Amino acid sequence: MKAEMIRLLRESKDYISGQELCDRFQVSRTAIWKIINQLKEEGYVIEAKQNKGYRLMESPDSMEAYELESRICTKWAGRKVSYKRETGSTNIDCKQLAGQGAPHGTLAVAEMQVSGRGRRGRNWQSPAGTSIYMSLLCRPDFPPEKAPMLTLVMGLSVAQAVGGYTDLPAKIKWPNDVVVNGKKICGILTEMEMGLETKEIQYLVIGVGINVGNREFPEPLQGIATSLYLESGEQDGKILRAVLVQHVMEAFEKNYELFLETLDLSFLQESYNVLLVNQDAAVKVLDPKGEYTGVARGIDQDGDLLVETEDKTVKKVYAGEVSVRGLYGYAE
Numbered sequence: 481m482k483a484e485m486i487r488l489l490r491e492s493k494d495y496i497s498g499q500e501l502c503d504r505f506q507v508s509r510t511a512i513w514k515i516i517n518q519l520k521e522e523g524y525v526i527e528a529k530q531n532k533g534y535r536l537m538e539s540p541d542s543m544e545a546y547e548l549e550s551r552i553c554t555k556w557a558g559r560k561v562s563y564k565r566e567t568g569s570t571n572i573d574c575k576q577l578a579g580q581g582a583p584h585g586t587l588a589v590a591e592m593q594v595s596g597r598g599r600r601g602r603n604w605q606s607p608a609g610t611s612i613y614m615s616l617l618c619r620p621d622f623p624p625e626k627a628p629m630l631t632l633v634m635g636l637s638v639a640q641a642v643g644g645y646t647d648l649p650a651k652i653k654w655p656n657d658v659v660v661n662g663k664k665i666c667g668i669l670t671e672m673e674m675g676l677e678t679k680e681i682q683y684l685v686i687g688v689g690i691n692v693g694n695r696e697f698p699e700p701l702q703g704i705a706t707s708l709y710l711e712s713g714e715q716d717g718k719i720l721r722a723v724l725v726q727h728v729m730e731a732f733e734k735n736y737e738l739f740l741e742t743l744d745l746s747f748l749q750e751s752y753n754v755l756l757v758n759q760d761a762a763v764k765v766l767d768p769k770g771e772y773t774g775v776a777r778g779i780d781q782d783g784d785l786l787v788e789t790e791d792k793t794v795k796k797v798y799a800g801e802v803s804v805r806g807l808y809g810y811a812e
C-alpha cells in the first residue's frame with residue numbers, strides 16, 4: 481500500500497485529498513495520516529494543504545522496497561523487491577529467495593553489504609548510503625551454456641540506463657564492466673544454480689553493483705573505480721538510486737526479451753558495440769597462453785570479442801577465460 485500511495489502521489493499533478501486516499505485504499509483517515517507522517521520522517525517532502533490534500537514535492541534517495549516498487553513499472557523485472565538495510569551479499573539473499581520459490585524478476589537489494597562479492601573471488605566494497613547493490617533473479621528455460629550472455633545483456637542495460645538517466649558517457653568494457661571516462665562504475669557477478677539431475681538451469685542470479693554517490697575510493701581502487709557523483713559533479717542527492725534502478729530494470733527487461741528471440745546477441749550486438757569502450761581501438765589481450773595486442777572489432781552474436789591482430793587475422797576472445805585491457809590503462 482505504501483508503494484501504491486507514493487506512486488499515486490508522485491503521478492498526480494495536483495493535490496490528492498485525504499478522502500480520495502481513504503477511498504482508494506479502503507482505510508481510515510487516521511491510517512492515511514500515519515503513513516503520510518512516516519513518509520515525511522523517511523525524507524519524503526509532502527505538502528499538506530487544508531481543503532486540498534497532499535502533494536509529493538520531493539522523494540529521498542531511498543532504496544527501500546516501497547520506493548523502488550513505486551517507480552518500477554515493468555512486466556516482471558524488479559516488480560517484487562526484497563530490501564535489507566544490511567546484508568552479507570544480495571546475491572546470497574537472492575538465492576535464498578529463489579529457494580523459497582520467488583518468481584522470475586524478483587530483485588534483492590541492500591543499503592550495504594558486509595561481504596559483497598566480486599568476480600574471481602575478489603570482494604566488492606559495499607559501504608552504506610552511496611551505491612546500488614542489487615541481485616536479479618531469473619528463471620530461464622534455455623540451456624546453461626547460454627547463461628553467460630545474460631551478463632553482457634545486463635552490462636548493456638546498465639550502460640544504457642546510466643547514459644539515459646545521467647547523460648554521462650557510459651561505456652562497456654567487455655565483457656560486462658560499465659565505465660565512465662575510463663573508470664569502472666559498475667561490476668556484475670552472475671551465478672547459476674543447476675538442477676542436480678536435470679542439468680537444466682534452476683535459476684540465475686545477476687548481481688549488480690553501481691557506484692553512485694561515492695566521494696572517494698580506497699587506495700587500490702583509485703585510478704580504476706569512479707562514481708556517478710564524481711564524474712558528473714552533481715550535488716549530493718541529485719542522482720536518485722531508485723530512478724537508476726528503474727531505468728536498469730526497464731532496459732534489462734527489453735533486452736532480455738530480444739535475447740530470448742534468438743538465444744544469442746544478434747539483436748543486441750549493434751547497440752552493444754556502439755557502447756564498447758575499446759571499439760576499433762588497440763587492446764592488450766591477457767591470454768594465459770600468451771599476451772598479444774590487436775584492435776577490438778566488437779562482439780559477435782555469442783558475445784565473444786573479435787580482436788584483429790597485426791597480420792589481419794581475427795581472433796575470438798572468450799569471456800571468462802581471458803581479460804582485455806586498453807593499451808594505456810584499465811579501460812582505454
Ligand code: BTN
Pocket residue numbers: 568569570571593595596597598599600602604612613614615666667668669687688689690
Ligand atoms: C565485479 O567484480 O566486477 C563484480 C562485482 C559485483 C558486485 C555486486 S554488488 C550486488 C551483488 N552482491 C554481491 O555480493 N556482488 C554483486
